[in-house]
Amino acid sequence: MSPSRTNGSTTDELVETIPEATVARLPVYLRGLVELADGGVATVSSVELADLAGVNAANVRKDLSYLHAHGTRGVGYEVDHLIGEISFVLGGGEPSPVVIVGIGNLGRALSRYDGFVAGGFPVAGLVDADPAVVGKRIGGRTVRPVEDLPAVVAESGCTVGIIATPASAAQDAADHLVAAGIPSILNFAPSVVQVPDQVDLRQVDLATELQILGYHQHRRVAGGASVRAVG
Amino acid sequence: MSPSRTNGSTTDELVETIPEATVARLPVYLRGLVELADGGVATVSSVELADLAGVNAANVRKDLSYLHAHGTRGVGYEVDHLIGEISFVLGGGEPSPVVIVGIGNLGRALSRYDGFVAGGFPVAGLVDADPAVVGKRIGGRTVRPVEDLPAVVAESGCTVGIIATPASAAQDAADHLVAAGIPSILNFAPSVVQVPDQVDLRQVDLATELQILGYHQHRRVAGGASVRAVG
DNA sequence: GTATGTGAATAGATTCACAGCT
C-alpha cells in the first residue's frame, strides 16, 4: 500500500524496523492517547486503546511491543510515556513543514486545513505552475511559481511535498519536488507518478476510495445472480 | 484497512468474492485502461498494465483472473472489454450520487472536485449542522440543515455519504447518515467513528498519511543510533 | 485477579516459475 519503499541496503537491518501495518496504526493510537491525556487519564489498557482505535487488543499489544514501549502487567500503559514514544517514532517530535504544489480547490482547502498544523505539519509554501494563480494570497501566504520550488524549500526547510494538481500535471509536480530535494511526497492527484527509490511516495485517491465503496455496495444490492449473468 | 466489513452470513460465500487488496487496485487499472482507450489502444499486456498501475505483472494477471476477465495468450487483454468488466464490478455502471456532511474548507473543495463527477459520483447534496452555513450556495447547490438528511437522500437518491466535519462532529454526522439509510460512508474527519455492521465505512486521514511519511523520513535521517539512545 | 508480552496458528497478499494456449 505504500507505493515506493526505500531499498534496503545490507546494513539496513541493524536499524530497528517496524512493520508497515503497525506504522499506519500508530497515528490513530496517538490521537486516542492525546484525547485521554487531555481528559486527565494516566494509564490505559490495551483493550481500552484498541476500542479507541477500532482494532483488536492483541494487535495493539504487538504493535506497541515493536516500539519497546513497555506496559505494566496487571495495570496497563502509561499514557504520557506512550505519547512520547509514538511521537518520537513518527518523526522525532520535530515539525515537518510542507509545501503544496497546485493551488486549485483542493490545494486551497489543504492549505487551510487545521489538522496539518496540529499534527506538526505546518504549511510553509504554496506553488503553482499557472501564472494566473501565482501571486495570489491564501491564508497569509503568497503563491509562488513552481520554478521557485528550490528557493521555497531552502527558505522554509520543507521536507514534505503535497501534490494537489490535476492528474495531467502530477508527474511534473513530482519531478519538481524531487529536483528540489524533497524526500517525502503525498500525492492527491488521481494518477500514478514515478519517483526515484529514495523518495517516499504515498497516494491519497478520493475517487478510488469511492469506487471501493461502490464495489461493496454493488455486491450487497446485486448479489450473486446478476454477477453471474454477465460472465 | 477497510474498517468495517459486512458480516458474512452462511449463504454469503455463494457470491463470487474478490480479495480486498484486488478491489483497491481495480480503480487504478481502470484509470490506466481508460487512458489507453482514449489513445486508441485496443489490447494491453499484463506487463504494460502493471507499468501503468505501478504494480507487479503477475499481480495484475491474478487480479484480473478474479473478475473472470480472460485475456488471450500470446496477445493480451482487450482494453474495451476490461473497462466494461471492471466498471461493472465497481458499482454496476450506475452513478452513485453522494451527499457531503460538513461544508467547511474541505467540504467546499470536495463539492467542487471534478474527479467525483468523472468517476460516477456526482455531488447531489450538501448539509451542515451550523445555521450560519445552512442556506449558502456552493457550486449551484444550497446547503441544507443536517436534519433534512432523510429528505435530501430521498430526493436525490444518494447512496454514499462523505463526512467532512471536524473530528468532534464526525460521530454525529455518521449517526445522521446511518439514520437516513446511507449504506456507504467515506470519513475525512480525523477520528474513529462507529457504524453498524451493515454500513461500509472507509477512512481517509490526511494527517495520518503525513505522519506515516514522517516515520520513514525520521528513520532515514536519524538511523539506528538515536533510536537506541531513547530506549 | 488483571493485563501484558509473545510464541504458535491462521489468514491474506505477493511473487515466482512454468505449463499451456495462440
Next chain:
DNA sequence: AGCTGTGAATCTATTCACATAC
C-alpha cells in the same frame, strides 16, 4: 515466440491462547 493463467513458495499481518508479571 509471446503472454496468459495458476499452483506453489514466500512474505506479511492478524488473531489466538496462555505463561508471566504485577
